[in-house]
Amino acid sequence: MGLKVENATKKFGDFTAVDNLSLVVERGQMYGFLGANGAGKTTTFRMILGLLNQTHGTVTWNGKPITYANSPEIGYLPEERGLYPKMRVEEQLVYLAQLRKMPVAEAKREVHKWLERFEVPHYASKKVEELSKGNQQKIQLIASLIHKPSLLILDEPFSGLDPVNVGMLKSAILDFQKQGATIVFSSHRMDHVEELCDDMSILDRGKVILSGSIRDAKRSFGKHNVRIKMD
Numbered sequence: 001m002g003l004k005v006e007n008a009t010k011k012f013g014d015f016t017a018v019d020n021l022s023l024v025v026e027r028g029q030m031y032g033f034l035g036a037n038g039a040g041k042t043t044t045f046r047m048i049l050g051l052l053n054q055t056h057g058t059v060t061w062n063g064k065p066i067t068y069a070n071s072p073e074i075g076y077l078p079e080e081r082g083l084y085p086k087m088r089v090e091e092q093l094v095y096l097a098q099l100r101k102m103p104v105a106e107a108k109r110e111v112h113k114w115l116e117r118f119e120v121p122h123y124a125s126k127k128v129e130e131l132s133k134g135n136q137q138k139i140q141l142i143a144s145l146i147h148k149p150s151l152l153i154l155d156e157p158f159s160g161l162d163p164v165n166v167g168m169l170k171s172a173i174l175d176f177q178k179q180g181a182t183i184v185f186s187s188h189r190m191d192h193v194e195e196l197c198d199d200m201s202i203l204d205r206g207k208v209i210l211s212g213s214i215r216d217a218k219r220s221f222g223k224h225n226v227r228i229k230m231d
C-alpha cells in the first residue's frame with residue numbers, strides 16, 4: 001500500500017517530459033524528489049494527482065487511482081502557488097478546507113491553530129496580497145494540509161524562502177508526518193532532502209537516475225557521476 005507509481009510516462013507532442021518513472025512511497029514516509037529545473041518534478045506530481053493524464057503507466061494511493069479534485073485524502077502545494085490575493089487569510093483557508101469536506105467550525109479552529117504555530121495569528125484578517133512571500137508560503141502550506149490529508153504532495157515548498165521560514169516550514173512538515181501523513185516533496189537541494197526524508201529519487205531530464213534510501217543514494221553519487229545543479 002502507500003503511493004505506487006509504475007512506469008509513468010508523459011509526452012508533450014514529441015517531447016518526453018517524464019520517461020517510464022516508477023517509485024514506491026510507503027505509508028507514513030517522507031520522500032524526497034530531487035532534480036534540477038525542468039527535470040520533470042512538477043509533471044510527475046501532476047500525473048500522481050490526476051491533474052495531468054499520463055501517456056502510459058499507473059498511479060495508485062493505497063491501491064486506488066488518485067483524483068485530487070476535492071478529495072479530503074490528498075493535499076497539494078503547487079509550485080505556481082494557488083492563493084486568491086484579494087481574499088482574507090482566514091476566509092480563504094476556511095473556504096479551501098470546506099471544499100475538502102471539513103466542517104466550518106473545525107476549519108476555523110485549525111486555521112487559528114496553524115497561524116499561532118507560525119507565529120502570525122494577526123494575519124487571519126489580512127488579505128493574502130498584503131503578506132510577504134515567506135508568509136504567503138506559510139498560508140499556502142496551511143491550505144495544503146488544513147483538511148488533514150493522508151497523502152501530502154509539496155512542490156518545492158522551501159524555494160525562495162529565508163532560513164528562518166525554511167526552518168518553520170520544515171518543523172511543521174515533520175510534525176505533520178509524525179501525525180501519520182505520507183509526504184512527498186520536491187527540491188533542488190540535497191541538504192533539505194537529506195535532513196527530512198527516509199527515501200529519495202533523483203530525476204534528470206525525465207528519468208530517475210538514482211533512488212533508494214538517503215544513505216544508499218549518497219554512497220552511489222560518486223559511482224553514477226550524478227550531475228545535479230545544487231543552489
Ligand code: ATP
Nearest residue numbers: 012015017035036037038039040041042043044079
Ligand atoms: P522546475 O523546477 O523548473 O519547475 P520541474 O522539474 O518541475 O522543473 P517540469 O515543470 O515538470 O520540471 O517540466 C519538465 C519538462 O517538461 C520541461 O522541459 C518543461 O518545459 C516541459 N513541460 C512541462 N509542461 C509542459 C507543457 N504543458 N507542454 C510542453 N512542455 C512542457
